[in-house]
Amino acid sequence: MTWSMLFFVLVGAVSLAAAAGVVLSRQPVHSALFLLTNFATLAVLYVTLEAQFLAAAQVIIYAGGIVILILFVIMLIGGETNDFVARQRSWTRGVALGLGILLLASLSYSVFQGFNQPPADVTAIQGGIPEAVGQALFTQYLLPFELASILLLVALLGALVLGRHGTVAHTGSQPASPPPSSDD
Amino acid sequence: MVPTSYYLILSAMIFAIGAVGVLVRRNALIILMCVEMMLNSVNLTLIALSRQWGNLNGQVFVFMIMAVAAAEVAVGLAILIANTRHRESINIDEIHLLKW
Numbered sequence: 001m002t003w004s005m006l007f008f009v010l011v012g013a014v015s016l017a018a019a020a021g022v023v024l025s026r027q028p029v030h031s032a033l034f035l036l037t038n039f040a041t042l043a044v045l046y047v048t049l050e051a052q053f054l055a056a057a058q059v060i061i062y063a064g065g066i067v068i069l070i071l072f073v074i075m076l077i078g079g080e081t082n083d084f085v086a087r088q089r090s091w092t093r094g095v096a097l098g099l100g101i102l103l104l105a106s107l108s109y110s111v112f113q114g115f116n117q118p119p120a121d122v123t124a125i126q127g128g129i130p131e132a133v134g135q136a137l138f139t140q141y142l143l144p145f146e147l148a149s150i151l152l153l154v155a156l157l158g159a160l161v162l163g164r165h166g167t168v169a170h171t172g173s174q175p176a177s178p179p180p181s182s183d184d
Numbered sequence: 185m186v187p188t189s190y191y192l193i194l195s196a197m198i199f200a201i202g203a204v205g206v207l208v209r210r211n212a213l214i215i216l217m218c219v220e221m222m223l224n225s226v227n228l229t230l231i232a233l234s235r236q237w238g239n240l241n242g243q244v245f246v247f248m249i250m251a252v253a254a255a256e257v258a259v260g261l262a263i264l265i266a267n268t269r270h271r272e273s274i275n276i277d278e279i280h281l282l283k284w
Contacts, residue, residue, distance in 0.1 A: 133244065
């Protein structure tokens, strides 16, 4: 077993354990921290896969943005809304586990069928440095890039409209709500 | 060099764990986290295949998926907050207004 294989096995084991922790832990805060661990280990794996720019983007976007957002919402909503398994349907857990094993088996079977050949020339992607990725992003994929910016703008406006106190939503049924200038 | 199939198996495992989490857990926040985890495992698949074929297109796809995931989690959390304001619960079984 070479060193790179040992490293992959270690990081992959940590990633899998963190993924299981997201599903199994009782507190939502613990789930969010396990999710952070999972994202960080995946960023490490991206580096070993010649994708340095995406590893940095993974840390910045997921670990720095999305997990922080989820943690803020947990603090806002309240973290003690812990595990409520559907009480009237106790068979859900077994069925879900069976379906997951079936999914994993079919995916693994198709992967082992399709991938026996070694990797091709890896020097063509230049280690995934920002220069190479940016070259592809701003020449061949310019239109999807601009569409992604529009998507982010629309999502920003949508989150703003959904998240603020709805003065439009309840139409006068509330008696004498204070004017919206008192919003925090 | 670690073979590509190992990375694909790892990402299949993470995807399956996320799918089981979506089916098992009833907390809407944790379901959202599991969806993020599944998106990330697909990212790992795309990057592994990008190295396999020596082609940068997979990494560009991953960039787009990251943008979509950020938009998705922002809107999803806003919907959760708006829902919590109306009923004091984030149990996914009690959010059934649009269920047929």
